[in-house]
Amino acid sequence: MKQWLLLFFLCLPFTIWAQNNPPVYVCPPCGACDTISFHQPGTCPHCGMTLIKKEDATLNTRTMTICFYLYDGVEILDFAGPMEVFSYAGFKVFTVSKKKAPLLSQGILKVIPDYSIADAPPADIFAVFGGDDEVAANDPEVIRWIQSRDKATSSYFSVCTGAFILGKAGLLDHLTVTTFHKSIANLQKAVPSAKVLEKVRYVDNGRVITTAGISAGIDGALHLVSKLKGPAAAAMVAQHMEYDKYVPEQGMVIVH
Known part of the structure; x- marks a missing residue:
């Protein structure tokens, strides 16, 4: 009996505190x-x-950070669509190019990158996009820079022919991936060990997500938001963007 009384008086202050601090x-x-x-x-x-x-x-x-690597000739919607998704979902997005000089997207939009590869901070997610992707894919300095960031990068994300840049960095070896529908065969030649799929919006390998062309980047970005923050967060972003095309889980997720 004494033990129960002692326990009661010991717990009483906590009970009162909990009632006053729900x-x-x-x-x-x-x-x-x-x-x-x-x-x-x-x-x-x-x-x-x-x-x-x-x-x-x-x-x-x-806050999770995402590095958007851009270059002259990058496709506007390739990066602008995912940028809208990630920024509204609460991620910190910053842009990087080889140099800080303004670059031209599709010969239309002038973009001033936040950083160059010489001073870019690390990021949780590294994202690359299509367009004139050979500008980056065929630049050994850029490829070495991407590879040098691998230990600090938790996920990779490519849209359209941005997959060729990841492929050149050795990040698609032995994975199942996708890209722009007119570049399926070329990516298969560029990365022979990969399995390149057509007619799929995105492919999630766990650490690496590749998407089909242009607008498919929005679907892949929403999938990544869903993966990291939950389906409701992705649905909220899609609704905000009035992106009625969004269908959860319409891509392929590879289970290892």
């Missing part, structure tokens, strides 16, 4: 409603994500 629930970081708090568990009425305790959310608040 748990606060928040969205997992999604970029849109991270600052809103709730006093009951459930789903966020704004983005549909499952709420988690605030103290749990603080354990994973580091």
